Amino acid sequence: MSDRDPALAQPAPAVAPATASRGNALWNEIKGFFWLALAVLGFHSFIAKPFYIPSESMMPVLLKGDRLVVSKFPYGWSWVSVSFHLLPERPGRILPQTPERGDIVILTPPGRQEDYIKRVIGLPGDTIAVSRGEVILNGRPLRRVAAAPAMIPVDANVPCEGPGFEDAFVRQADGSAFCRLPVFRETLPGGRAYDTIDITDDSPGDFRPEIRVPAGHVFVMGDNRDNSADSRFPIEGGGLGGPVPLENVGGRAELITFSLDGTTALFNPVSWFTSLRGGRAGKSLHPVRE
DSSP: OOOGGGGSOOOOOTHHHHHHHHHHHHHHHHHHHHHHHHHHHHHHHTTTEEEESSSSSSTTTSSEEEEEEESSTTTOGGGGGSGGGGGGGOOOOOOOOOOOOOEEEEEEOOTTOOEEEEEEEEOOEEEEEEEEEEEEETTTEEEEEEHHHEEEEEOOSSOOOSSTTTTTTETTTTSSSSEEEEEEEEEEESSEEEEOOOOOSSSGGGGEEEEOTTTTTTEEEEBTSSOSSSSSSSSGSSSOSEEEEEEEEEEEEEEEEEEEESSSOOTTTTHHTBBBBTTTTBOOOOOOOO
């Protein structure tokens, strides 16, 4: 006859394996989410990311509400490449490449965190001045020809209101409304050309003394020349404070994926489709050569 306590001979509760199984499943889910988030962050930081146009500074090529694809690798990588500005600002770049004049780039102003989008006009060693809205590059005015006015449909994102738009609002016989803006076709050395808007030739940015772009920097401007905070303006005034260090350039704008007119309502799925602007998806943002 055994002297063991019968209670000690009872089998272990059956719930323990089930509890462990649930714990393992939860841990696997956490690990899976972690690796997925890391992969998305890596792609977003080093390959390509979406970008939203928040202002009118790049009209007529880009409109407020456009969504773009920005490639991260054409100029190499730096502290600004990592998404959400997770790294502190520091000099240097991995596999550096200099942008080409005419490229549309995203960049971060020195000492700031937000992203700007502008067009590269001047490269290291170039001299740049602006006189009555005319860009003078290395002592020669850029070719600048008046083109047909831009007729941009008026919507919630382009209301055609405020300073500089006083005489731009046009209503057609059928009731449709447009923002009619003067366009000048600008051509860089090498033949890359793009459209700019210049409503007046006496705005604050239309006169700038000549400067030389330092090594490792680029001079950038918005295509909407009377309404762009760029290399022409000081940091204190919301501009870029002159030429921008190459390590502050985060990528090149490639194409428009889709565009919204500003009437999207988060909890109204129908508006997700009705707010789409037609004809803008797939538009390349590389200037043509003429």
